[in-house]
Amino acid sequence: MYAQMVKTDGACVKSLEDMEPQERAFQERIDAGQKIEPKEWMPEGYRKTLVRQISQHAHSEIVGQLPEGNWITRAPTLERKAILLAKVQDEAGHGLYLYCAAETLGISRDEMYEQLHCGKAKYSSIFNYPTLSWADIGAIGWLVDGAAIMNQVPLQRCSYGPYARAMVRICKEESFHQRQGFDVLAKMVKGTPAQKAMVQDALDRWWWPSLMMFGPSDDASVHSAQSMAWKIKQNSNDELRQKFVDQTVPQADYLGLTVPDPELKWNEAKGGYDFGQPDWKEFFEVIAGNGPCNAERLGARRKAWDDGAWFREGLAAHATKAEQRRTAGQAAG
Amino acid sequence: MSSAPFPTVDQAALFEFLLRMGDNALILGHRLSEWCGHAPALEEDIALANTALDLIGQTQLWLGLAGEMEGKGRTADNLAYLRDATEFRNVLLVERPNGDFGKTLMRQFLFDAWHLSMLQALRSSADKRIADIAEKAAKEVAYHLDRSRDLVIRLGDGTAESHRRMREALDDLWPYTGELFIGDAADEELAAAGLGPAPESLKAEWDGVVGETLTEATLKKPADGYMQRGGKRGVHTEHMGFILAEMQFLQRAYPGATW
Numbered sequence: 167m168y169a170q171m172v173k174t175d176g177a178c179v180k181s182l183e184d185m186e187p188q189e190r191a192f193q194e195r196i197d198a199g200q201k202i203e204p205k206e207w208m209p210e211g212y213r214k215t216l217v218r219q220i221s222q223h224a225h226s227e228i229v230g231q232l233p234e235g236n237w238i239t240r241a242p243t244l245e246r247k248a249i250l251l252a253k254v255q256d257e258a259g260h261g262l263y264l265y266c267a268a269e270t271l272g273i274s275r276d277e278m279y280e281q282l283h284c285g286k287a288k289y290s291s292i293f294n295y296p297t298l299s300w301a302d303i304g305a306i307g308w309l310v311d312g313a314a315i316m317n318q319v320p321l322q323r324c325s326y327g328p329y330a331r332a333m334v335r336i337c338k339e340e341s342f343h344q345r346q347g348f349d350v351l352a353k354m355v356k357g358t359p360a361q362k363a364m365v366q367d368a369l370d371r372w373w374w375p376s377l378m379m380f381g382p383s384d385d386a387s388v389h390s391a392q393s394m395a396w397k398i399k400q401n402s403n404d405e406l407r408q409k410f411v412d413q414t415v416p417q418a419d420y421l422g423l424t425v426p427d428p429e430l431k432w433n434e435a436k437g438g439y440d441f442g443q444p445d446w447k448e449f450f451e452v453i454a455g456n457g458p459c460n461a462e463r464l465g466a467r468r469k470a471w472d473d474g475a476w477f478r479e480g481l482a483a484h485a486t487k488a489e490q491r492r493t494a495g496q497a498a499g
Numbered sequence: 500m501s502s503a504p505f506p507t508v509d510q511a512a513l514f515e516f517l518l519r520m521g522d523n524a525l526i527l528g529h530r531l532s533e534w535c536g537h538a539p540a541l542e543e544d545i546a547l548a549n550t551a552l553d554l555i556g557q558t559q560l561w562l563g564l565a566g567e568m569e570g571k572g573r574t575a576d577n578l579a580y581l582r583d584a585t586e587f588r589n590v591l592l593v594e595r596p597n598g599d600f601g602k603t604l605m606r607q608f609l610f611d612a613w614h615l616s617m618l619q620a621l622r623s624s625a626d627k628r629i630a631d632i633a634e635k636a637a638k639e640v641a642y643h644l645d646r647s648r649d650l651v652i653r654l655g656d657g658t659a660e661s662h663r664r665m666r667e668a669l670d671d672l673w674p675y676t677g678e679l680f681i682g683d684a685a686d687e688e689l690a691a692a693g694l695g696p697a698p699e700s701l702k703a704e705w706d707g708v709v710g711e712t713l714t715e716a717t718l719k720k721p722a723d724g725y726m727q728r729g730g731k732r733g734v735h736t737e738h739m740g741f742i743l744a745e746m747q748f749l750q751r752a753y754p755g756a757t758w
């Protein structure tokens with residue numbers, strides 16, 4: 167999932183009885199499964215939490231261009247190059263829809279960038295890991311897009327209309343990405359021993375960071391409880407992680423790969439896998455900015471923004487001139 | 500022309516021509532893809548990836564046809580990934596480093612203006628396979644030119660800073676534009692057989708589009724001084740080896756592997 171540990175502002179989830187009439191009416195609409203639209207009244211906490219969540223998701227899409235972009239120039243065939251280009255282009259498009267969805271809540275894209283660049287806003291921990299071989303491109307599609315889908319499919323039913331609608335469009339493309347990623351790996355495991363080893367190495371490195379994407383267990387989190395009450399989160403992190411493992415392990419088996427978890431075992435009674443915990447210390451270090459690529463990723467985004475200032479200013483200046491010429495023309499005519 | 504393919508033209512000249520078209524698209528597409536995730540605005544990331552994608556698609560068509568007509572069983576991928584620099588036939592312009600975003604846009608514009616005229620002429624090629632590729636590619640490239648032309652105008656006539664950058668880009672790249680219009684024996688063969696235009700014949704239209712655009716952009720057209728050349732016959736700049744080292748890495752490091 168691309169939004170991890172999104173904070174809400176409240177200290178506890180209010181009951182309907184404790185709410186003022188306006189907030190109560192709002193909560194009742196959410197409980198009845200109605201969508202909230204941009205112009206409607208909403209509690210400030212709801213608005214702020216959504217801005218955090220949607221912008222974090224948007225930032226993840228655009229930072230996510232970088233690890234995959236890293237291999238576009240080295241893609242092994244013209245077809246693979248085209249597929250990867252199209253995928254990364256889709257991710258930029260996802261960023262665009264999501265920034266637009268967040269803008270309906272009264273924040274501008276530039277403000278959101280500012281928050282990303284100064285380190286105030288986060289993006290998914292997963293994109294702070296390096297892409298070291300071509301198999302990593304397959305692994306990202308399969309695991310990272312796969313984990314994103316787990317989280318985003320329920321978000322299609324989220325209470326905030328623009329976010330829910332953006333998700334519908336995005337989910338279609340993410341499942342396409344996942345199949346393409348799997349296909350990259352399926353081809354490689356049928357190839358030479360070196361290719362197969364590359365795929366196993368990619369799974370060894372991406373498995374745990376992928377499980378971390380869902381965030382630590384949030385059964386006791388007030389933030390998650392509030393987000394669930396608002397229906398901007400539908401499942402607990404552990405539920406989603408379990409679903410992901412249950413879906414992914416048979417696919418790893420199909421590819422003839424070993425999931426790097428000695429505790430992984432089918433549990434007949436629960437009808438799902440038992441599995442080990444990721445290294446949460448590592449997760450918190452990555453979130454805090456100490457992952458293997460945090461500095462490079464954020465540095466690349468800042469550099470793109472700073473180096474592009476003259477470009478954006480040039481376009482703005484031209485637009486002003488054109489407008490002046492237009493009004494001058496009208497005045498004369 | 501339909502019964503036997505290319506009966507009246509020297510096969511080597513035709514192969515040469517198809518490589519030129521394919522390699523221009525491949526190398527420019529590759530250069531554009533270097534920007535991925537680093538462009539000055541999200542819309543530009545999307546647009547550049549889209550242009551790169553079109554160019555890689557065109558590469559598959561041109562090099563695919565080149566391999567087919569060569570008849571030695573080489574695929575588009577074989578041609579893209581297993582030739583060395585001296586066998587590449589792209590013009591030097593497309594291998595110029597990206598530089599700042601202004602330089603990338605100026606390179607794109609100067610190329611697009613030529614590319615569109617070329618493809619439009621090729622739509623009436625005596626060979627249907629060439630005409631078909633040109634027909635499809637011309638639609639894509641018309642859009643590339645709309646975009647690059649528009650941005651050159653807006654940035655040329657933007658701030659003092661954007662104007663300066665576009666002027667420097669134009670001055671730097673200008674000496675690489677001449678090669679687009681210099682014909683050789685292979686070009687003459689093709690033109691004589693009605694398969695493609697003589698390169699010089701595209702110059703007037705290009706001058707028109709470029710001249711108008713630069714005027715609107717408030718940029719001064721540089722004088723036609725000495726023009727760099729060599730790419731069309733396989734003599735490239737120092738950059739080419741690095742492009743190929745990167746692009747061909749997997750195919751070279753794992754010979755015979757399929758991906």
Ligand SMILES: [Fe+2]
Pocket residue numbers: 227256257260336340
């Ligand atoms: Fe995405």
Ligand SMILES: [Fe+2]
Pocket residue numbers: 168227260314318336340
């Ligand atoms: Fe996503």
Ligand SMILES: [Fe+2]
Pocket residue numbers: 257311339340343
């Ligand atoms: Fe995706």
